[in-house]
Amino acid sequence: MKLLTRRSAERGHADHGWLQTWHSFSFGEYHDPKHMGFRSLRVINQDIIAAGEGFPPHGHRDMEIFSYVLEGTIEHRDSMGNHAQVKPGQIQVMSAGTGVKHSEFNPSASEPLQILQVWIQPNRIGLKPRYAEWTPTTAQVDAPKVLIISNDGREGSAHISQDADVYRVKSAQALTVVHELAQGRGLWFQLITGEVTVGGMKLQPGDAVSSEEAGRFEFVSSGPVEALLFDLA
Secondary structure: OOOEEEOHHHOEEEEOOOEEEEEOOOEOOEOOOOOOOEOOEEEEEEEEEOOOOEEEEEEEOOOEEEEEEEEOOEEEEEOOOOEEEEOOOOEEEEEOOOOEEEEEEOOOOOOOEEEEEEEEOOOOOOOOOEEEEEOOOHHHHOOOEEEEEEOOOHHHOEEOOOOEEEEEEEEOOOOEEEEEEOOOOEEEEEEEEOOEEEOOEEEOOOOEEEEOOOEEEEEEEOOOEEEEEEEEO
């Protein structure tokens, strides 16, 4: 089984004072031609946003964007008229389509906000912009592997316009999560917290592993764990 690792310490990093951010792929002033994305996955940014700070209104187009909240609350406003606050365990999904402006802020006066911001290239351009939120059901809150994003919205997942399945992996105790990767698809596993072993490789928080080899993958955690698993066309 061929696995490639992307270690946390190798990611791009920027300190903007109010924002600490780590880039798995080239983004902004961080450019690495060896890490421009993985299949349709274009951006994974781990952002820590100071209390009362955030991203002022700015525009996007032709990109599927979601924010996975790890700590604190994110407040979203956009040019479609949406206004929402999203908390840990939830995600917000926005299709920029033909163009949308949005702002993302930390409304807390004292606590930091930590998110993973993910961009996935759509399977076609010129889509109508849209916004949605995903909240786990009672059964999904403690489930170790939950489909949170897909192209068809199955299993109650949020919809994006790309053949990409995104799973949340989460447990308060040690466990083994299995994933079968079909021929012709690619896998990206982004570890958020905990320690995980896969294919003999040990991953620490912030590390990632990828593969384009079909087969069975076993992710073994030694304790509490949280991660995102991408299965991409």
